[in-house]
Amino acid sequence: MEASEVQHSLPPQDYPTLAGLPTEPQALFDWLRAQVPSGKGDNARRDAVSYAVIKSMLRENVLPSSVKATLLRVLALIPGVTQSTDPVDFDGRPAIAVGMVQDRWRHEDILLDPTTHEFRGCRTVVVKDHTTPEGGRLQEGDVEVELIRVTGKIVDGPGQTS
Incomplete structure (x- = not known):
């Protein structure tokens, strides 16, 4: 994925970054997990943050339809x-x-x-x-x-x- 020229935060909110997100579920899930700094309880924490980020992205953004569909598919990959x-x-x-x-x-x-x-x-x-x-x-x-x-x-x- 190419980085947007707009500085983004988590969750990304600028359209260029959103439009550039992976549209393959495992790739987007891996990208989400990689955004969370490592620390205690890495996988469980990364999964919880990934879920929260997806919820926020769906709630707060106008998303390209391919990204929205991929986000919904990523939810099925998150344990719990x-x-x-x-x-x-x-x-x-x-x-x-x-x-x-x-x-x-x-x-x-x-x-x-x-x-x-x-x-x-x-x-x-x-x-x-x-x-x-x-x-x-x-x-x-x-x-x-x-x-x-x-x-x-x-x-x-x-x-x-x-």
Whole structure:
């Protein structure tokens, strides 16, 4: 992969970098893992970060369709990622939830349209009672975060909605 001339961070957000990402699932998974500095628990940490980066890329970017499709295929390569077709999103629409337990106490889901596989949103559900660093208590079953994308459009300029 050629590096974009735009300095990128993780996750990449500039279109030239996004468009230049590998479109073969194993190659993109290897690229994601290589972005995480080595350290304690390398593979598990790299897998968790790879999942979080994919979630962020789907949530925050306009992606080339080939890259979006590859990101969804990479999710199947990450150990610990599960899929459920039972959930509904906050608006009551059916969804496919592709998720992973993070930090041993929360389950993060990427919510996808069951027909088009378009990003619908994401949510985090507490799977083990947890106390936050600030002293807040989260109980198993609590929905910590839920984000739903109602619509998205590309427009010609700032302030336009259609």
